[in-house]
Amino acid sequence: MSSSPAPSAASSDAVSSNSAPSLVTFDDVAKTYEMGSETVTALTDISITIPQGQFVAVVGPSGSGKSTFLHLLSAMDRPSRGRITVGDWDLGSLDRQQQARFRRSMIGIIFQQFHLVPTMTARENVALPLILAGVAPSDRQGRAANALDIVGLGDRMDHRPAELSGGEQQRVAVARALVTDPPLLLADEPTGNLDSETGEQIIDLLEHVHHEQGRTVVVVTHHFDEVQHVTERVLKLRDGRILADEDC
Numbered sequence: 001m002s003s004s005p006a007p008s009a010a011s012s013d014a015v016s017s018n019s020a021p022s023l024v025t026f027d028d029v030a031k032t033y034e035m036g037s038e039t040v041t042a043l044t045d046i047s048i049t050i051p052q053g054q055f056v057a058v059v060g061p062s063g064s065g066k067s068t069f070l071h072l073l074s075a076m077d078r079p080s081r082g083r084i085t086v087g088d089w090d091l092g093s094l095d096r097q098q099q100a101r102f103r104r105s106m107i108g109i110i111f112q113q114f115h116l117v118p119t120m121t122a123r124e125n126v127a128l129p130l131i132l133a134g135v136a137p138s139d140r141q142g143r144a145a146n147a148l149d150i151v152g153l154g155d156r157m158d159h160r161p162a163e164l165s166g167g168e169q170q171r172v173a174v175a176r177a178l179v180t181d182p183p184l185l186l187a188d189e190p191t192g193n194l195d196s197e198t199g200e201q202i203i204d205l206l207e208h209v210h211h212e213q214g215r216t217v218v219v220v221t222h223h224f225d226e227v228q229h230v231t232e233r234v235l236k237l238r239d240g241r242i243l244a245d246e247d248c
């Protein structure tokens, strides 16, 4: 029997190192926008599987399709072609109500701008998704406090965003993303508004959450060097395509 060529280290590891069931699949996905008579291709030929519990970085230059990738993965937008699934959800087939339900139950999102409500305390901000999820008032306070403990802000629960540093505000946002216990945690340039040391602490916090809770994490960033020490995989986008998909 002739031996087939050895796969590259990256592809071999990608197959062998993670036998967890898949959480996310993109099957020949494309996203285009009609701009007058022109068609802008934001993403094309995207076929990937993300197993449960993996930490994935999505990197690429401006305009490469990173935000579009996150918008599709968070059901804020629909693919123009192909199929995206997260667990049992087929994202292209959801109406607006179902999209909202998907986001409430399956994902937590952290943004570059922390998007906290300025008039609410840290604990009230973190409890907000629980209200939307219909959690009983008696459970909300304890769950919000627990999430704030996990991000190291157990002693700042009654502070409003203006009374917290940028790094602490982003920690509140991480707690808010975790409080509903979503299987998938998405972060869109989570360090973009922070100095490098504080940004590193936020990346380490995401790694902690990934490691301790086995949560699947997808981080979009311009700065691969920030996540290189924690990520298990990097998807490099260029001109809307996957240029490389490597284990780290």
Ligand SMILES: Nc1ncnc2c1ncn2[C@@H]1O[C@H](COP(=O)(O)OP(=O)(O)OP(=O)(O)O)[C@@H](O)[C@H]1O
Pocket (backbone or CB within 6 Å): 033, 035, 040, 041, 042, 043, 060, 061, 062, 063, 064, 065, 066, 067, 068, 069
């Ligand atoms: N709503 C839209 N309408 C038309 N074109 C769009 C739209 N959204 C994105 N695009 C185009 O799709 C391509 C990918 O954009 P996208 O925002 O996903 O890139 P990005 O990698 O996130 O960039 P950045 O790092 O600057 O945020 C770009 O050419 C962009 O101009």
